[in-house]
Amino acid sequence: RSGKNDVTTSIESKTASPLKPAANRIRRSTSSSMDSIYPFPTSFSRSSSLPTLQRKFSCGSLSSFRERVRDSPSRTLAFASSSSRTRSSSTGVAVVMGLTSDSQLKVVSGGYGYVLEDVPHLMDYVNDLPMMILLPRDKMTIVYLLLKRKSAMLPSTWKKGRDLHDVTKFPEQPENGRQIPAYTYPNPLQVHPAYSVVKQYFVNMDDTVAQRIVVHKDSPRGVHFRRAGPRQRVYFESDEVHACIVTCGGLCPGLNTVIREIVCGLYHMYGVNRILGIDGGYRGFYARNTITLTPKFVNDIHKRGGTILGTSRGGHDTSKIVDSIQDRGINQVYIIGGDGTQKGASVIFEEIRRRGLKVAVAGIPKTIDNDIPVIDKSFGFDTAVEEAQRAINAAHVEAESIENGVGVVKLMGRDCGFIAMYATLASRDVDCCLIPESPFYLEGNGGLFEFMEKRLKENGHMVLVIAEGAGQELLSKSLNSMDQKDASGNKLLQDVGLWISQKIKDHFKQHKMVINLKYIDPTYMIRAIPSNASDNVYCTLLAHSAVHGAMAGYTGFTVGPVNGRHAYIPFIRVTEKQNKVVITDRMWARLLSSTNQPSFLRPKDVSEAKKEKVPSTQLLDDCHDSEDHKTHKLKHNIEISQTLTKRILSRTKSLTGNPA
Numbered sequence: 001r002s003g004k005n006d007v008t009t010s011i012e013s014k015t016a017s018p019l020k021p022a023a024n025r026i027r028r029s030t031s032s033s034m035d036s037i038y039p040f041p042t043s044f045s046r047s048s049s050l051p052t053l054q055r056k057f058s059c060g061s062l063s064s065f066r067e068r069v070r071d072s073p074s075r076t077l078a079f080a081s082s083s084s085r086t087r088s089s090s091t092g093v094a095v096v097m098g099l100t101s102d103s104q105l106k107v108v109s110g111g112y113g114y115v116l117e118d119v120p121h122l123m124d125y126v127n128d129l130p131m132m133i134l135l136p137r138d139k140m141t142i143v144y145l146l147l148k149r150k151s152a153m154l155p156s157t158w159k160k161g162r163d164l165h166d167v168t169k170f171p172e173q174p175e176n177g178r179q180i181p182a183y184t185y186p187n188p189l190q191v192h193p194a195y196s197v198v199k200q201y202f203v204n205m206d207d208t209v210a211q212r213i214v215v216h217k218d219s220p221r222g223v224h225f226r227r228a229g230p231r232q233r234v235y236f237e238s239d240e241v242h243a244c245i246v247t248c249g250g251l252c253p254g255l256n257t258v259i260r261e262i263v264c265g266l267y268h269m270y271g272v273n274r275i276l277g278i279d280g281g282y283r284g285f286y287a288r289n290t291i292t293l294t295p296k297f298v299n300d301i302h303k304r305g306g307t308i309l310g311t312s313r314g315g316h317d318t319s320k321i322v323d324s325i326q327d328r329g330i331n332q333v334y335i336i337g338g339d340g341t342q343k344g345a346s347v348i349f350e351e352i353r354r355r356g357l358k359v360a361v362a363g364i365p366k367t368i369d370n371d372i373p374v375i376d377k378s379f380g381f382d383t384a385v386e387e388a389q390r391a392i393n394a395a396h397v398e399a400e401s402i403e404n405g406v407g408v409v410k411l412m413g414r415d416c417g418f419i420a421m422y423a424t425l426a427s428r429d430v431d432c433c434l435i436p437e438s439p440f441y442l443e444g445n446g447g448l449f450e451f452m453e454k455r456l457k458e459n460g461h462m463v464l465v466i467a468e469g470a471g472q473e474l475l476s477k478s479l480n481s482m483d484q485k486d487a488s489g490n491k492l493l494q495d496v497g498l499w500i501s502q503k504i505k506d507h508f509k510q511h512k513m514v515i516n517l518k519y520i521d522p523t524y525m526i527r528a529i530p531s532n533a534s535d536n537v538y539c540t541l542l543a544h545s546a547v548h549g550a551m552a553g554y555t556g557f558t559v560g561p562v563n564g565r566h567a568y569i570p571f572i573r574v575t576e577k578q579n580k581v582v583i584t585d586r587m588w589a590r591l592l593s594s595t596n597q598p599s600f601l602r603p604k605d606v607s608e609a610k611k612e613k614v615p616s617t618q619l620l621d622d623c624h625d626s627e628d629h630k631t632h633k634l635k636h637n638i639e640i641s642q643t644l645t646k647r648i649l650s651r652t653k654s655l656t657g658n659p660a
Contacts, residue, residue, distance in 0.1 A: 121555065188271055203227050282344060404456050406462055409522070498519065
């Protein structure tokens with residue numbers, strides 16, 4: 001390992017070493033992948049740094065150092081501690097990996113524009129996790145033990161006569177210079193009867209998932225994430241795991257399914273039997289009792305809506321939460337929640353990392369609005385769209401059963417309109433869909449009221465779907481209500497459904513046109529139901545991926561599908577922005593063509609907004625250049641939306657004389 005804080009020990013003196021008993025046991029152990037184990041020396045002396053060791057072998061790089069060590073008669077046991085590492089890729093190209101300034105995002109750069117945004121691992125900060133580096137030499141494999149602590153002491157469990165056969169037993173021939181975790185255990189799935197017939201069940205350590213899959217022939221490979229799934233070796237023994245599960249934020253279909261599958265996955269796949277449920281969200285860590293979770297206890301909970309653990313907003317006291325985790329001896333934390341909850345999970349992980357605790361923190365993204373970025377979708381979204389169909393169908397029946405019937409349906413979508421958009425596309429009974437990302441106006445030429453008059457004259461009825469966050473800039477608000485927020489810091493929204501219903505009634509009354517309006521608000525019905533079959537399967541995959549990641553020693557990550565493949569994503573990538581509908585994208589165009597509604601935008605406005613910021617990209621599907629690839633798409637979409645909103649409000653004011 002290389003880094004500014006490296007401490008390397010070269011073994012060449014004749015002083016007594018506490019490693020001798022362990023070394024002798026390693027020397028005696030053999031496996032099918034090694035013909036013999038190079039004997040450890042029995043003495044060592046302390047050197048000051050890695051360059052000192054490199055000078056000993058007259059080399060200036062890790063690769064040349066490796067060659068000289070392999071051919072040298074010297075016997076070396078190196079101890080290192082650093083925040084970055086250099087490894088050799090399968091193609092023989094040197095790859096540099098290090099931590100960024102935020103201490104969360106590990107970036108690995110490879111050839112042809114390959115970038116891996118890796119997740120933290122317990123080895124990054126826990127001081128008593130050793131590593132072995134294997135250097136094959138003909139039919140003999142030299143084993144070097146790399147400890148992250150600055151002394152030459154092995155963990156206490158090793159000094160007490162621990163059998164090290166499993167430590168040196170590897171299922172395949174190691175590559176030259178490959179680092180193998182020494183303080184790990186065989187994955188119990190190797191002998192699990194359910195997985196005995198599965199071919200290549202374990203994920204390769206170098207497997208990654210591409211964030212963008214539509215590219216030009218000459219474009220770089222782009223950003224990748226570490227692939228989720230079980231590893232051949234795990235960092236926790238089954239009997240040492242003490243896990244806990246917490247749910248935070250609003251309700252969502254599938255919460256109980258995720259809880260059930262985490263419990264059953266830990267118990268049946270890894271033999272873990274100590275699992276706690278934290279009651280009432282984050283404050284439950286320090287203010288409430290816990291619930292013991294067993295497969296029998298959670299057996300039927302997936303058939304109910306809500307969460308058996310209870311939930312709440314706010315209550316995040318980082319110090320108290322981590323104190324509770326430490327006092328209870330918890331070493332795996334599974335946090336289920338939306339973007340605000342994941343931000344809290346990120347802070348908890350940072351405090352755990354600062355204290356150097358061997359605790360894995362895994363996040364499962366939960367938001368009914370589908371506003372979590374990077375991942376394909378969040379669990380519960382399919383169920384929400386399906387349930388929204390019932391409300392839209394009821395509104396359509398009411399509207400078409402009477403002359404000039406108008407059905408208004410308000411759906412969830414605080415900052416994004418995915419539920420409204422997909423429910424509209426699936427229904428085919430909606431005449432107009434309004435979402436937060438697409439500004440609109442009521443009065444004047446090309447406004448909503450003009451379109452409604454035209455549609456009622458043509459069909460005799462119409463259905464309007466509106467997301468709860470749409471048109472908020474048009475609502476009249478008092479100064480007090482503008483600054484009100486909930487416990488999670490979300491701005492409290494006015495009821496746009498009631499407001500627009502009253503505006504429609506007033507408009508047609510003023511124009512002496514009789515209408516019959518029915519307003520339906522299924523918000524809490526949608527989020528309180530059990531998940532459907534599709535979401536149940538999805539929740540199972542999410543829960544199992546989180547369990548595999550935590551057992552493999554990964555931490556500070558959230559799990560989710562990226563282009564259909566589940567991956568481990570750093571917290572910072574799912575909390576830095578929100579996923580929103582792009583009104584200049586094909587999906588919104590499909591909706592407009594389905595409903596035949598106007599975009600409420602003049603073509604000139606759209607074309608001018610697009611010209612204001614032209615993305616410099618080599619990828620076809622929103623790829624980013626190397627410097628601003630994280631924020632480019634967000635800024636571009638926000639600037640377009642802000643520009644269009646200003647133009648429409650200005651136009652509305654000029655037509656009506658009213659800023660609203």
